[in-house]
Amino acid sequence: MKVLVVPERYCGPASSGNGGWTAGALAELALAGRSGVVEVTLRLPPPLELAMPVEPADDRLVARLEDRVVAEARVVADELVPVDAAAPEVARAAETAYAGLRSHPFPTCFSCGVDREPGDGLRIFPGFVGATRVAATWTPAESVADPERPGTTTLPVAWAALDCVSAWAADIADRPMVLGRMTASVDARPHVGEAHVVVGEVRGTEGRKTFTAATVYDPDDRVVGRAEHVWITVDPAAFASG
Numbered sequence: 390m391k392v393l394v395v396p397e398r399y400c401g402p403a404s405s406g407n408g409g410w411t412a413g414a415l416a417e418l419a420l421a422g423r424s425g426v427v428e429v430t431l432r433l434p435p436p437l438e439l440a441m442p443v444e445p446a447d448d449r450l451v452a453r454l455e456d457r458v459v460a461e462a463r464v465v466a467d468e469l470v471p472v473d474a475a476a477p478e479v480a481r482a483a484e485t486a487y488a489g490l491r492s493h494p495f496p497t498c499f500s501c502g503v504d505r506e507p508g509d510g511l512r513i514f515p516g517f518v519g520a521t522r523v524a525a526t527w528t529p530a531e532s533v534a535d536p537e538r539p540g541t542t543t544l545p546v547a548w549a550a551l552d553c554v555s556a557w558a559a560d561i562a563d564r565p566m567v568l569g570r571m572t573a574s575v576d577a578r579p580h581v582g583e584a585h586v587v588v589g590e591v592r593g594t595e596g597r598k599t600f601t602a603a604t605v606y607d608p609d610d611r612v613v614g615r616a617e618h619v620w621i622t623v624d625p626a627a628f629a630s631g
Contacts (some may be wrong), residue, residue: 391418391443393452394436398509399499399549401567402541402625407499408568409552409616411460413545416596418443419450421460428572429462435614467572469615471604472555472588477510483516483524488557490514494565494625511550513587515557522590523558526574527605529562529581541578547605548573555601559620566599566620571580573616579620583604583608595618597622 393415395406403618419427433454441452449463453506476484489496489503496504500511508530515523527550535543542550551573556566579585589603599620603614 391450393418393441394397394439394497395437397437399545401455401498401500402434402435402495404437405515406437407501407549407552408435409549410545411435412462412552412568412571413548415443415450415452415460416548417544418596419464419532424574425464425544426467426574427462428465428467428570429460430570431568432458433459444600447630455472457474460499460545465572468576469572469617470602471610471612471615472522472590472602474604475522475586475588476612477526477584477586477605479518479523480526480588483518484514484526486516487514487525488516488533488560492562494561498553500549501557509522513550513554515554515587515589517558518588521558522588523554523587524586525554527585527587528583529579530586531581535578535579538578540581540583544575544578545606547575547614548616549616550579550585550605551603552618555591556593556620558589559599559601565624565625566622568597568618569621570619571616572618573606573614575614577607577611577613579605579613580607585613592617
């Protein structure tokens with residue numbers, strides 16, 4: 390039986406898993422060594438350090454904790470439209486206005502948390518480069534390298550890099566939200582030590598739902614990975630530790 394475990398390092402809110410990392414870990418099981426687009430739906434906040442059995446159910450893989458479905462993944466044929474690139478110098482300048490430096494609903498977040506040390510969290514700090522688009526630079530650290538593919542990140546880390554950036558385009562500081570669904574494709578693993586640009590944008594809203602997209606570009610301006618998301622507005626107090 391396959392098992393999904395979210396180590397504490399990969400938290401989003403302090404008491405639950407980073408949505409992108411969790412989705413990427415389940416997507417990796419669904420792909421089973423192939424490439425492709427995977428849609429992952431998070432039904433519950435992913436628990437930390439607990440083994441979740443993963444079993445097939447119809448056309449998807451389902452991760453459960455006891456009798457509750459935590460997440461499910463399925464390979465899809467979606468065409469993911471990338472977010473327009475931003476020049477590295479523009480992305481770097483935008484980071485100085487990162488709203489999370491002023492107020493952050495989840496400062497422990499592996500992807501975008503300001504309380505994470507360099508080399509521990511990804512510290513992707515996007516700022517606005519347009520009315521609905523944000524950008525940041527990201528240089529993967531050796532600590533997120535894949536031991537089986539030296540020099541590149543793990544697949545879940547690549548998904549984590551595609552996660553939170555677009556939520557900042559949707560003003561997550563003033564409208565806290567968590568990931569409900571993420572559909573992504575990683576075209577090439579990000580290379581450790583190379584400066585990438587991560588961009589995100591808002592593509593619509595509907596009640597408590599916000600629809601966004603994100604793309605990671607390598608130093609040669611090639612698409613590394615792309616994603617689309619559905620975010621759900623929440624009370625951050627419900628995700629506090631303890």
